[in-house]
Amino acid sequence: MIENPAYLVEVTPEERALGQLNQANANRAYSAMNLQGFAILRGCFSPAHVADMHREYQAQYGAMTEADMRVLAGKASPVLEVDKGRFEIVLKLVGAFDIRAYASDLLLRFLIPLMGSDLRLSSVTAVTSYPGAVQQRMHRDAGHLFPEFQMGPTLPTYAVNVTVPLIDVDATMGPTGVWPGSHRLAEGKKPPEEGLLTVPFLKGDAILIDYRTLHAGLPNLSQNVRPILYMVYARSWFVDDTNHRLRSPLNMPLETFRALPDNLKPLLMRAYSQIVRAKGLS
Numbered sequence: 001m002i003e004n005p006a007y008l009v010e011v012t013p014e015e016r017a018l019g020q021l022n023q024a025n026a027n028r029a030y031s032a033m034n035l036q037g038f039a040i041l042r043g044c045f046s047p048a049h050v051a052d053m054h055r056e057y058q059a060q061y062g063a064m065t066e067a068d069m070r071v072l073a074g075k076a077s078p079v080l081e082v083d084k085g086r087f088e089i090v091l092k093l094v095g096a097f098d099i100r101a102y103a104s105d106l107l108l109r110f111l112i113p114l115m116g117s118d119l120r121l122s123s124v125t126a127v128t129s130y131p132g133a134v135q136q137r138m139h140r141d142a143g144h145l146f147p148e149f150q151m152g153p154t155l156p157t158y159a160v161n162v163t164v165p166l167i168d169v170d171a172t173m174g175p176t177g178v179w180p181g182s183h184r185l186a187e188g189k190k191p192p193e194e195g196l197l198t199v200p201f202l203k204g205d206a207i208l209i210d211y212r213t214l215h216a217g218l219p220n221l222s223q224n225v226r227p228i229l230y231m232v233y234a235r236s237w238f239v240d241d242t243n244h245r246l247r248s249p250l251n252m253p254l255e256t257f258r259a260l261p262d263n264l265k266p267l268l269m270r271a272y273s274q275i276v277r278a279k280g281l282s
């Protein structure tokens with residue numbers, strides 16, 4: 001029998017139904033986050049929920065060609081062209097993009113021991129690459145903390161990007177490639193390009209990437225549009241001024257926020273204050 005690599009954790013249907021990883025799986029994923037700076041929770045989301053999220057994505061942006069997206073990106077809109085043919089979209093959190101996604105029990109129960117029980121949802125977007133999108137440069141989502149003291153690589157996690165593919169993403173369609181262990185590298189130190197790890201994404205996966213881990217969206221060599229959901233969770237004091245200084249980090253109608261259970265409101269509170277700040281400054 002071929003063993004799964006250390007970063008790949010198979011979530012059982014029982015764990016998904018319970019909303020909690022068993023201790024052995026949780027430990028395996030914590031160890032991967034610590035040593036490799038990423039982990040894949042395979043089967044974190046049910047196939048039916050992922051299909052619903054994809055339908056909702058299609059309803060919001062499925063009709064858009066690459067040219068349409070570029071036009072949107074050229075004006076004040078939820079769309080940003082991050083690289084040629086690759087767009088970050090502040091999705092409207094309606095339909096299946098609901099608490100089952102951004103407040104998934106299984107995810108939150110896993111993330112709380114990593115970042116504290118007062119962790120915050122920092123942003124929710126989608127990153128969509130169109131056929132022909134090129135490979136991104138190697139980058140971190142944000143830099144090390146306390147850069148002047150060179151201690152960032154040794155510190156615990158301050159933010160995690162949770163990527164949820166809305167369709168299966170094989171190597172030709174371009175998943176996100178990572179450099180395992182690069183969260184422990186000092187600013188300015190680069191791992192060899194050939195250390196890039198490419199793992200095809202499957203529907204139901206949640207790919208957890210420490211904000212410090214070097215990664216790159218890979219080229220889309222297929223004929224298909226590749227949308228992935230991007231949910232970022234962070235320690236309560238971390239404000240993502242690298243990616244969302246003047247852009248709203250999420251798009252949720254105020255009435256949806258007001259209707260959330262009271263215990264979930266703190267999770268979104270900071271993103272809301274950033275929305276207000278972005279509106280005031282832009």
Ligand SMILES: O=C(O)CCC(=O)C(=O)O
Pocket residue numbers: 082086088127128129136141174175176177215216217218
């Ligand atoms: O498109 C991807 O796979 C990754 C995107 C990304 O890392 C980014 O836009 O910062």
